[in-house]
Amino acid sequence: MIQVIGLGKNFAERKAISNLNFMVEKGEVVGFLGPNGAGKTTTLKIITGFMPSSTGQVLIDGVDVFEAPLHTKKCIGYLPEQPPVYTDMRVESYLHFVARLKKVARDKLAVNVDYALEKVHLKDVKRRLIGNLSKGYRQRVGLAAALVSKPEVLILDEPTVGLDPNQVIQFRELIVSLKGEHTILLSTHILSEVQATCDRIIIIDQGEIVAQESLQQLHTNVQKELRYKIKVKRKQSDLHKTLQNTDGVNLVEVKGAFLEVSFAPTKLNSEQLAKIVVNSGCGLLEFSSIKNPVESLFAELTRAKEVQV
Amino acid sequence: MRSLLTIAKRDLSAFLLSPLFFAIAGVCSVVWSFTYIKKTIDFAYRSTSPKMIGQELPTYFDAVIVGHISTVNLILLFAIPAITMKLLAEEKKTRTIDLLLTSPLTATELIMGKFIAGFLLTAGLIALAFLYPLFSMLFAEIDLGLIAGSFLGLLFLGASYVAIGLFASSLSSSIIFSFIFAIVLNLFLWLLSQGTLYSDNGVLLATMDHISIGENLFAMVKGQLSLSSLVYFISLMSLFLFMSQKSIDSKRWR
Numbered sequence: 194m195i196q197v198i199g200l201g202k203n204f205a206e207r208k209a210i211s212n213l214n215f216m217v218e219k220g221e222v223v224g225f226l227g228p229n230g231a232g233k234t235t236t237l238k239i240i241t242g243f244m245p246s247s248t249g250q251v252l253i254d255g256v257d258v259f260e261a262p263l264h265t266k267k268c269i270g271y272l273p274e275q276p277p278v279y280t281d282m283r284v285e286s287y288l289h290f291v292a293r294l295k296k297v298a299r300d301k302l303a304v305n306v307d308y309a310l311e312k313v314h315l316k317d318v319k320r321r322l323i324g325n326l327s328k329g330y331r332q333r334v335g336l337a338a339a340l341v342s343k344p345e346v347l348i349l350d351e352p353t354v355g356l357d358p359n360q361v362i363q364f365r366e367l368i369v370s371l372k373g374e375h376t377i378l379l380s381t382h383i384l385s386e387v388q389a390t391c392d393r394i395i396i397i398d399q400g401e402i403v404a405q406e407s408l409q410q411l412h413t414n415v416q417k418e419l420r421y422k423i424k425v426k427r428k429q430s431d432l433h434k435t436l437q438n439t440d441g442v443n444l445v446e447v448k449g450a451f452l453e454v455s456f457a458p459t460k461l462n463s464e465q466l467a468k469i470v471v472n473s474g475c476g477l478l479e480f481s482s483i484k485n486p487v488e489s490l491f492a493e494l495t496r497a498k499e500v501q502v
Numbered sequence: 503m504r505s506l507l508t509i510a511k512r513d514l515s516a517f518l519l520s521p522l523f524f525a526i527a528g529v530c531s532v533v534w535s536f537t538y539i540k541k542t543i544d545f546a547y548r549s550t551s552p553k554m555i556g557q558e559l560p561t562y563f564d565a566v567i568v569g570h571i572s573t574v575n576l577i578l579l580f581a582i583p584a585i586t587m588k589l590l591a592e593e594k595k596t597r598t599i600d601l602l603l604t605s606p607l608t609a610t611e612l613i614m615g616k617f618i619a620g621f622l623l624t625a626g627l628i629a630l631a632f633l634y635p636l637f638s639m640l641f642a643e644i645d646l647g648l649i650a651g652s653f654l655g656l657l658f659l660g661a662s663y664v665a666i667g668l669f670a671s672s673l674s675s676s677i678i679f680s681f682i683f684a685i686v687l688n689l690f691l692w693l694l695s696q697g698t699l700y701s702d703n704g705v706l707l708a709t710m711d712h713i714s715i716g717e718n719l720f721a722m723v724k725g726q727l728s729l730s731s732l733v734y735f736i737s738l739m740s741l742f743l744f745m746s747q748k749s750i751d752s753k754r755w756r
């Protein structure tokens with residue numbers, strides 16, 4: 194449905210993204226993950242036809258976004274980083290306006306606006322002035338605007354920023370309910386969001402794709418490395434050195450009061466590691482594994498990159 | 503076409519719901535009331551003055567209405583930039599431009615939609631300005647043809663100012679910049695005719711007269727609905743609309 198081929202973008206001399214290649218199949222929900230400044234927004238803006246690429250092309254359902262922008266823009270619903278709402282309009286009339294801009298047929302306008310209001314739970318505020326709504330509600334109005342034309346493709350740039358925890362959960366349910374109907378590409382740097390909603394993730398860092406796989410694959414890949422955090426009473430730096438010199442340990446890091454140890458399970462297991470820590474006589478206070486696989490992968494991937502540079 | 507109307511309708515209703523337009527219209531009518539009444543009183547005074555006995559009196563149209571149109575032009579030169587300043591600059595400032603540029607409409611439809619909204623508001627102001635001469639018709643004899651010609655002339659002038667203002671608004675996300683730059687452009691075109699006072703180069707004079715807004719406006723006011731004035735206003739308008747369209751498109755192609 195979305196095909197990104199050799200996509201690159203330079204701002205003056207600065208490279209924002211280079212040679213991105215990925216596909217999103219029809220009905221798939223894909224998370225676009227990366228730290229600040231990785232190039233997520235830039236990529237999404239090119240896909241939506243907001244700005245052109247420097248190199249490469251984007252196809253929506255086989256149609257180039259720059260050769261037939263009027264066609265592709267019609268099938269895309271886009272929620273930019275900052276919701277593009279008019280503060281002087283009321284929620285309902287704003288959604289009507291967006292639906293007309295998106296060329297929704299006249300007889301479907303009311304139905305579609307109702308659908309969007311319903312999906313994002315905005316019925317109660319539909320007559321209110323957008324300027325008087327809170328930030329989270331404006332974000333929801335932006336989301337409703339992306340949905341109002343019932344587009345085949347949804348591009349959401351950090352959709353849960355500004356939502357309260359309750360809303361974040363509702364948002365995830367919304368994405369799950371849209372699954373199948375729409376093809377969804379959403380960007381985020383909140384990892385749990387990706388885990389909760391996406392079939393597949395694409396991790397991007399410094400304008401390049403560093404990983405692109407299904408969540409299952411990620412889980413298995415992460416098994417290649419285990420991470421533990423350790424808290425000791427004294428002589429933390431001694432333990433740090435001991436662990437660094439232990440065979441099988443890949444990395445030891447100081448994270449606040451904890452030492453974080455990553456190691457290859459093929460060479461070392463947690464029992465052996467615990468033994469080493471206890472024998473060091475530093476007074477073990479806490480020893481636990483770091484569970485979130487995507488999170489650790491994310492940290493690993495972006496760190497590996499820095500080392501290379 | 504539908505997108506164009508959608509854009510125009512939204513901008514128009516946003517304006518009519520905001521106090522800005524009414525503030526502009528209010529200021530205009532205060533200024534015009536004052537100057538129009540003063541001109542009328544002066545005219546009445548002169549017509550009855552003993553000094554004027556035996557001399558040919560100027561018509562009411564020449565004495566009052568031509569002067570009024572000159573004042574209207576002067577005020578519009580500032581009032582129209584205040585109407586057009588937000589048209590595109592604000593969309594950029596609030597990032598609603600993201601919505602417009604990712605919707606299935608062309609830059610031309612977007613610009614023309616904005617232009618039509620700005621023009622309709624301007625036409626409202628010009629209609630307001632013509633309430634004064636219409637009111638005078640109750641007690642003075644005025645040629646309706648001349649009034650109609652002047653009205654048409656001002657509409658063309660207003661449309662040109664709207665196109666210029668729209669261009670200024672397309673350049674940046676700063677509303678203040680857009681306002682000031684539009685006034686500078688308007689003043690420049692208006693003052694071209696003043697520059698000719700200090701030159702006696704025939705070709706230069708003719709050229710300046712041709713590209714000065716004032717000369718072309720008064721050609722129409724004096725009842726000479728000349729093709730060249732029409733062509734002048736239409737080309738001025740098209741030029742600035744074209745440049746606005748390019749300016750929006752270059753945002754896409756940046």
Ligand SMILES: Nc1ncnc2c1ncn2[C@@H]1O[C@H](COP(=O)(O)OP(=O)(O)OP(=O)(O)O)[C@@H](O)[C@H]1O
Pocket residue numbers: 204207208209227228229230231232233234235236382
């Ligand atoms: N208009 C622009 N002009 C110049 N540089 C830009 C522009 N837009 C983005 N960049 C640069 O391109 C790079 C990628 O930016 P982008 O906004 O795509 O990052 P992001 O992944 O969306 O980050 P975040 O998570 O903070 O939203 C950054 O280095 C940024 O400085």
Ligand SMILES: [Mg+2]
Pocket residue numbers: 233234235274350
């Ligand atoms: Mg971003």
